[in-house]
Amino acid sequence: METRGGSVLPAKDHDYLMEIYSHYREWLKNGAPAPPWKPPVIWLECNACSGDKIAFMNSQDPNLGEVLYRYIDVRFDNALVAAEGHQALEALLETAATHAGQFYLFVEGAIPLRDEGLYAIVAELNGERLTARDIITSIGSKAGYVIAAGTCASFGGPSAAYPNPSGSVGVRDVVQRPVINVSGCPNNPDWIMGTLFHLLFYGEPEVDEDGRPLLFYQYTVHRHCQRRSYFDRDEFADQLGDIECMFQLGCVGPRTPSDCPYRQWNGYVNWPVRANTPCIGCTTVGFPDSSMPFFVPLPEKQRPGPPVPLPGEPTLPQSANDGEKASQVEQAPSNGPPPMMNDQKG
Numbered sequence: 001m002e003t004r005g006g007s008v009l010p011a012k013d014h015d016y017l018m019e020i021y022s023h024y025r026e027w028l029k030n031g032a033p034a035p036p037w038k039p040p041v042i043w044l045e046c047n048a049c050s051g052d053k054i055a056f057m058n059s060q061d062p063n064l065g066e067v068l069y070r071y072i073d074v075r076f077d078n079a080l081v082a083a084e085g086h087q088a089l090e091a092l093l094e095t096a097a098t099h100a101g102q103f104y105l106f107v108e109g110a111i112p113l114r115d116e117g118l119y120a121i122v123a124e125l126n127g128e129r130l131t132a133r134d135i136i137t138s139i140g141s142k143a144g145y146v147i148a149a150g151t152c153a154s155f156g157g158p159s160a161a162y163p164n165p166s167g168s169v170g171v172r173d174v175v176q177r178p179v180i181n182v183s184g185c186p187n188n189p190d191w192i193m194g195t196l197f198h199l200l201f202y203g204e205p206e207v208d209e210d211g212r213p214l215l216f217y218q219y220t221v222h223r224h225c226q227r228r229s230y231f232d233r234d235e236f237a238d239q240l241g242d243i244e245c246m247f248q249l250g251c252v253g254p255r256t257p258s259d260c261p262y263r264q265w266n267g268y269v270n271w272p273v274r275a276n277t278p279c280i281g282c283t284t285v286g287f288p289d290s291s292m293p294f295f296v297p298l299p300e301k302q303r304p305g306p307p308v309p310l311p312g313e314p315t316l317p318q319s320a321n322d323g324e325k326a327s328q329v330e331q332a333p334s335n336g337p338p339p340m341m342n343d344q345k346g
């Protein structure tokens with residue numbers, strides 16, 4: 001692998017980071033000006049717990065106030081704008097109509113499709129219910145970018161967990177266009193804010209096969225985990241609190257793309273494995289079903305049941321682990337922990 005100047009990164013990644021770094025220095029030197037304009041933003045919350053919005057609001061650098069004041073113009077959101085009811089809906093529709101191709105559409109939460117989308121009603125118009133499905137179908141194609149905030153919006157996540165009574169799916173299954181999937185349950189504040197700023201200053205980030213920005217999801221948790229040396233020596237924790245690798249306690253870090261081990265959480269102070277709990281794979285396509293039961297080792301995990309087809313869809317395979325829409329990196333190995341555990345990237 002070609003590297004640069006003693007860096008552990010491949011030359012391509014090193015050059016890319018250097019390019020960003022020089023832009024950043026230039027940007028600071030010039031007094032960190034705002035972009036030439038503040039793109040209108042619509043943040044639509046569907047079947048969600050608000051965790052991804054809270055993560056966005058918890059960003060430290062830049063903080064939320066700075067972002068709202070200098071960089072984006074939030075036109076519709078259920079927490080960040082003062083307008084309510086029909087005024088809020090009018091702002092959404094007006095933004096989509098007058099800023100087609102320019103506005104950023106953030107979607108948080110999965111989109112329920114069963115019963116005509118009845119399980120996520122965003123607004124009413126002339127006495128008609130507007131569901132999340134209706135709104136995303138109608139304005140998704142007009143957005144400059146569509147960003148799925150969190151695993152529910154990206155891939156269905158907990159909202160689509162077995163038996164998925166609302167028929168929830170990720171945004172990419174509703175719109176016919178590329179979606180940037182900032183997965184995580186919730187997403188780390190840096191992942192969503194970093195994606196926003198990449199869009200603002202450099203355009204679309206490079207993404208993996210499931211639409212996740214490589215900036216944050218290029219390597220598995222396992223690659224940089226502080227307990228990796230224990231894994232490599234086959235030294236495994238018997239119970240929570242032991243200092244060894246937690247693979248036998250259900251850790252799915254080997255197939256989970258994220259930079260948690262060095263980015264960390266809660267103001268960069270800690271992350272799950274350092275805090276003695278296994279990675280449960282919250283950024284993956286099949287989460288949470290493919291991580292279940294959480295505390296059994298990867299080869300023994302079993303999905304709780306077959307995917308439930310939506311009305312009109314053919315019956316799906318009956319085997320508990322058949323018919324999944326998981327990428328290769330998310331497939332559980334068939335037996336034992338082999339040395340690299342599908343960790344092709346790590």
Ligand code: SF4
Pocket residue numbers: 221222223225226227228229231244245246247251252253254273279
């Ligand atoms: S299996 Fe989990 S605890 Fe063990 S090294 Fe990998 S990420 Fe860390």
Ligand code: SF4
Pocket residue numbers: 184185221256257258260271272273278279280281282283
């Ligand atoms: S350690 Fe794993 S489950 Fe925990 S936040 Fe990171 S990716 Fe998600």
